[in-house]
Amino acid sequence: MLPLSTLADVHAAAARISAYAHRTPVLTCRSMNDLLGAEVVWKCENFQKVGAFKFRGACNAVFSLTDAEAQRGVATHSSGNHAAAVALAARLRGIPAHIVMPDNAPAVKKAAVAGYGGTMVYCAPTLAAREETTAQVVQATGATFIHPYNDARVIAGQGTAALELLTEVADLDVIMVPVGGGGLLSGTALVTAALAPATQVIAAEPKAADDAYRSLQAGTILPALDPHTIADGLRTSLGPLTFAIIQRHVQQIVTVSEAAIIAGMRHIWERMKIVVEPSAAVPVGALLEKRLDLTGKRIGVILSGGNVDLAHLPW
Amino acid sequence: MLPLSTLADVHAAAARISAYAHRTPVLTCRSMNDLLGAEVVWKCENFQKVGAFKFRGACNAVFSLTDAEAQRGVATHSSGNHAAAVALAARLRGIPAHIVMPDNAPAVKKAAVAGYGGTMVYCAPTLAAREETTAQVVQATGATFIHPYNDARVIAGQGTAALELLTEVADLDVIMVPVGGGGLLSGTALVTAALAPATQVIAAEPKAADDAYRSLQAGTILPALDPHTIADGLRTSLGPLTFAIIQRHVQQIVTVSEAAIIAGMRHIWERMKIVVEPSAAVPVGALLEKRLDLTGKRIGVILSGGNVDLAHLPW
Numbered sequence: 001m002l003p004l005s006t007l008a009d010v011h012a013a014a015a016r017i018s019a020y021a022h023r024t025p026v027l028t029c030r031s032m033n034d035l036l037g038a039e040v041v042w043k044c045e046n047f048q049k050v051g052a053f054k055f056r057g058a059c060n061a062v063f064s065l066t067d068a069e070a071q072r073g074v075a076t077h078s079s080g081n082h083a084a085a086v087a088l089a090a091r092l093r094g095i096p097a098h099i100v101m102p103d104n105a106p107a108v109k110k111a112a113v114a115g116y117g118g119t120m121v122y123c124a125p126t127l128a129a130r131e132e133t134t135a136q137v138v139q140a141t142g143a144t145f146i147h148p149y150n151d152a153r154v155i156a157g158q159g160t161a162a163l164e165l166l167t168e169v170a171d172l173d174v175i176m177v178p179v180g181g182g183g184l185l186s187g188t189a190l191v192t193a194a195l196a197p198a199t200q201v202i203a204a205e206p207k208a209a210d211d212a213y214r215s216l217q218a219g220t221i222l223p224a225l226d227p228h229t230i231a232d233g234l235r236t237s238l239g240p241l242t243f244a245i246i247q248r249h250v251q252q253i254v255t256v257s258e259a260a261i262i263a264g265m266r267h268i269w270e271r272m273k274i275v276v277e278p279s280a281a282v283p284v285g286a287l288l289e290k291r292l293d294l295t296g297k298r299i300g301v302i303l304s305g306g307n308v309d310l311a312h313l314p315w
Numbered sequence: 316m317l318p319l320s321t322l323a324d325v326h327a328a329a330a331r332i333s334a335y336a337h338r339t340p341v342l343t344c345r346s347m348n349d350l351l352g353a354e355v356v357w358k359c360e361n362f363q364k365v366g367a368f369k370f371r372g373a374c375n376a377v378f379s380l381t382d383a384e385a386q387r388g389v390a391t392h393s394s395g396n397h398a399a400a401v402a403l404a405a406r407l408r409g410i411p412a413h414i415v416m417p418d419n420a421p422a423v424k425k426a427a428v429a430g431y432g433g434t435m436v437y438c439a440p441t442l443a444a445r446e447e448t449t450a451q452v453v454q455a456t457g458a459t460f461i462h463p464y465n466d467a468r469v470i471a472g473q474g475t476a477a478l479e480l481l482t483e484v485a486d487l488d489v490i491m492v493p494v495g496g497g498g499l500l501s502g503t504a505l506v507t508a509a510l511a512p513a514t515q516v517i518a519a520e521p522k523a524a525d526d527a528y529r530s531l532q533a534g535t536i537l538p539a540l541d542p543h544t545i546a547d548g549l550r551t552s553l554g555p556l557t558f559a560i561i562q563r564h565v566q567q568i569v570t571v572s573e574a575a576i577i578a579g580m581r582h583i584w585e586r587m588k589i590v591v592e593p594s595a596a597v598p599v600g601a602l603l604e605k606r607l608d609l610t611g612k613r614i615g616v617i618l619s620g621g622n623v624d625l626a627h628l629p630w
Binding site for chain 1: 340361362366581584585588589590591621625626628630
């Protein structure tokens with residue numbers, strides 16, 4: 001029996017992170033409703049600290065530690081939003097964060113993590129090297145490892161976004177989120193199942209990285225094999241914890257073409273005047289491609305993040 | 316004696332447009348504060364209808380008309396945000412809008428105005444042709460001409476942005492806005508002088524289109540002569556109405572380099588995750604260039620708009 005998170009864990013996470021995380025705004029946009037043929041409310045995690053929902057989970061994990069644990073610091077391997085989120089959460093608690101990153105990671109990502117006060121530990125650009133280096137760091141420092149998604153504290157933290165959304169907006173027919181490792185999806189699904197069981201949870205996944213879709217069909221985790229998608233936050237595979245929650249509480253996963261992801265991203269920028277990253281636009285891509293008949297429905301979309309290299313936009 | 320707008324006119328405008336215009340959010344951003352060395356609150360007119368503050372003035376003008384006047388429609392010449400704003404306001408009132416635009420205007424701008432239901436009237440791309448064509452339209456239809464800024468109804472409408480900001484945020488040391496024709500600046504200045512006389516009003520203007528700066532120095536309107544600035548909303552010159560208010564109530568105009576405008580725009584996109592147009596970034600450019608010592612001050616910046624061609628970004 002896996003230690004699944006519960007609604008109580010999400011409430012506890014919400015209380016724990018409330019002094020640090022933004023309660024992000026919920027926006028509506030007439031022009032997007034017209035385009036999508038549905039009534040959509042947008043939960044703007046691109047405005048979250050570090051520019052992504054990832055701060056919620058990292059913050060909950062870091063502030064869940066006992067003082068004795070915390071003193072020895074935290075560690076993770078990531079070159080993306082989770083790394084920045086762990087670094088900032090650790091700085092806020094006043095403890096060290098060891099971030100293991102491939103030595104060929106883009107300079108801009110190294111700088112972001114360093115800017116939040118993380119201690120960089122470089123390794124060769126392979127999964128084996130990453131895991132081995134992280135294990136060495138943990139052994140040497142006694143730091144607590146914080147997995148990007150397969151961690152009950154992280155899942156509960158990510159669930160606080162949906163908790164805020166469902167508290168603020170009633171009568172949603174559907175909640176849509178992107179799925180990569182499944183932290184946001186599983187947190188969203190367990191909150192929704194508990195608080196709004198009539199609301200469907202539908203995940204959107206790049207067709208080019210459809211491991212969650214295939215895993216749900218197969219009933220077992222099928223990892224992503226070197227997927228190539230512009231949605232760089234969604235290249236990871238599910239973990240046992242996230243998969244168990246997704247199997248139980250997620251109604252559907254739809255896959256989305258790269259073209260629709262890019263089109264969705266551009267529509268959000270042009271019509272809503274906000275900056276979102278490709279991963280955040282995957283649910284919009286699904287709506288644009290009409291993979292589901294959601295005409296006239298009330299849909300909550302969690303916009304997962306806004307970190308994008310403005311010098312390399314995909315249009 | 317010119318018919319200057321008053322605070323009462325702005326209050327009346329606020330009531331008149333409240334059913335149609337957004338009360339835009341006021342954002343803060345720790346990372347921008349750190350960058351600029353000041354405590355800045357951002358009034359987000361990029362989220363306004365049609366993506367710019369211009370909707371406030373156009374909406375107030377359109378809904379100020381008597382039913383008899385309104386029936387004959389409205390007319391303006393513009394290819395920018397004012398044209399879209401007049402078209403949408405007219406559609407909301409259910410009356411015709413005649414928009415005179417040079418026949419070589421970009422297709423995207425023609426499409427935007429047409430999308431809001433405006434009737435396009437094309438003319439040769441000269442000021443003389445534009446004014447003559449507009450006069451012909453007014454004569455033929457009986458439409459009311461709505462000037463983009465030199466109009467007391469428009470000025471009062473633009474002033475509602477500052478009215479909302481000052482109602483929501485206390486103790487600002489400074490309000491900064493960009494200046495082109497001066498509609499936003501004069502509306503802001505007259506509201507601030509009446510409601511928060513201790514708050515300085517400082518305008519920011521592209522150095523490459525510094526007619527307002529020179530006009531204020533000279534004490535007379537000196538027009539912009541074919542200015543070339545990326546801030547396409549600020550290429551116009553002051554009018555007698557806006558100039559009179561600016562002379563009376565604006566403390567200072569600072570000029571800003573093109574490089575600083577672009578840098579400011581990029582910082583806003585990257586750190587605040589919102590899309591603003593170059594004109595909106597001019598006050599940020601002024602802060603970046605430290606043209607004034609505002610260290611530690613509380614500054615309200617009105618972000619004037621967010622309409623930008625994503626296919627042609629300046630970095």
